[in-house]
Amino acid sequence: MTEPENGASRLKNQRLAHNLSLKNMAINFNEYIETKKLNIKKVSYATISRWENGINEPKTEVWEALSSFFNVPINSVRGFEPTFKDRTIEVENFILHFYQPYRLGYRHPTVMDSNDSSQLSDELNDMYNLSLPIEDTFDIDDFDITGALAGYLSTVFHDQYKALTKQLELIEDNDNDYDYAALIDLETPIIKQYFPLFIEKLTLDIIQNNHGIDDLHTISYIVNWFNTQVENYEKNKYPKLEKLAQLRELAFQEIELPISKIEKYAESQLKGESDQKIDIDLYQQKITTALDNYLKQISDLIK
Incomplete structure (x- = not known):
């Protein structure tokens, strides 16, 4: 099981997450084995260190005991995290x-x-x-x-x-x-x-x-x-590309409102819902002015 390029040991990650030194881990795990009357041998901190470094591999029943000890799935204590x-x-x-x-x-x-x-x-x-x-x-x-x-x-x-x-x-x-x-x-x-x-x-x-x-x-x-x-x-x-996008957004904001007004007026006329008149020439002028300003600013931008 020894692999020099292993990622982090999952067992070690669990031990550190519970603020346990190797020595305290051994003491607490051995107490757990005794309390639960598990049919596995007690361990030393050196044994745990060898598990964490992939030097030795504990038996399946030990992995099961470790997962119960930490109250996590067995895959959270067994093996190593992937390396980068x-x-x-x-x-x-x-x-x-x-x-x-x-x-x-x-x-x-x-x-x-x-x-x-x-x-x-x-x-x-x-x-x-x-x-x-x-x-x-x-x-x-x-x-x-x-x-x-x-x-x-x-x-x-x-x-x-x-x-x-x-x-x-x-x-x-x-x-x-x-x-x-x-x-x-x-x-x-x-x-x-x-x-x-x-x-x-x-x-x-x-x-x-x-x-x-x-x-x-x-x-x-x-x-x-x-x-x-x-x-x-x-x-x-191309830093000016962002400026171009801003110009486009601003221009169409100025155009969108008069177009919307004209469309609503046309819709109401087609439905016979209103006798109100609007000055289409005025809105047309607003649209033309906005487009002229937009094109001028583009021309200035690309000079």
């Missing part, structure tokens, strides 16, 4: 599980067609045994890992993305007669070569936000993580 490297591998495999061929490198890789959407929906429904189709409850785009990955790599690591897509094009060439499963088997090792660009940061964020690696919501978290990285990258590289 283990978790990065789990995240890698999780992303690759939802990878879809024929998307990276194509004209609109961040947009699913109907086949991609249907395939992803079926995969999620089967994997998580959902009572309702996922598209009835969520926006399927929120789970599109392939599209989000493509958007992230093509924006933040543009040169590497071009190299990646060239490799994929050689496999996806129309002359190659691969079925879907064969394509995935051929392409996932290639894509995995580019994971060191981001996998540690993504894994750390998943852990810090207390997401399970294989949880349904982890998929949408990963998609959102990629999208957020793109937004932050573009804001830093």
